[in-house]
Amino acid sequence: MNINVPEYVKGHQLIEGKSVLITAAAGAGIGFAAATKAVEEGCRAIVISDIHEGRLQKSVDKLKEETGLQQVYGKVANVVVEDDVQTLIDFSDQTMDGVDILINNAGLGTSKLLIEMEDEEWDKVINVTLNGTMRMTRYMMKVMKKRGSGVIVNNASVLGWRAQKEQAHYAAAKAGVMALTRCAALEAADFGVRINAVAPSIVLHPMLRKSASEELLAELEAKEAYGRAAEAWEVANVMMFLASDYSSYMTGEILSCSSQRG
């Protein structure tokens, strides 16, 4: 079965007038799709960040051109480096007069059997995916606490729940992101901040197609009830729901964006 990709869903002003910060938003995947969606859903200003300087500037220009919003700012940051994280959040807070919504998109994966895994590879994936999300969440919570409001949306993965060969490091990191989301949400509720996460199954953007084998990709797509991978914008839609007031009674939740069985 192959359920066709539905028509692109146009904006409904879900986050009208809000300011948004998104990490890892200069790639071909969910981050940039979320940035585009945020503008289409009515945000008044947006900071997009990435570790890759060249692609970031191009992404800022592209976002401005495609959406017409001029309040689009780029800031290079590595989510693993505490100084970068604090500079990014302070910059966003000052430039946009407060950050209403943070989308923690940065995460990194490789494929390796556990018995062949070197510490270096394990640490790198845990560092970007889990520790990076923790650093962004920790400092953003401090800043949002002062204002007494804000929403954080983390990008997890169904692999935080499910087993897959060669993914022990990534799955452990994403399970960590889920636990972090739940615990941080409890603390943040005390000062009016909501924290949730989306758990996508698979989004086959061009970069991922380059790095994974055709066989594996075909297998993963076949596992989906829809027989296809998600479009990046379909995950971004779920992020917008979690970022908007439509999810005002949700915090500490992990929302699956998947059609996978079992």
Ligand SMILES: NC(=O)c1ccc[n+]([C@@H]2O[C@H](COP(=O)([O-])OP(=O)(O)OC[C@H]3O[C@@H](n4cnc5c(N)ncnc54)[C@H](O)[C@@H]3O)[C@@H](O)[C@H]2O)c1
């Ligand atoms: N693509 C999928 O199938 C899929 C499935 C489930 C979850 N996810 C998660 O979604 C998120 C986005 O992944 P994507 O595949 O859509 O790619 P993406 O294009 O959204 O993100 C890739 C970007 O991350 C940037 N980046 C890498 N390390 C960074 C760091 N240390 N600091 C800041 N930026 C960094 C890269 O430069 C690149 O531009 C990740 O957290 C990923 O784990 C992806």
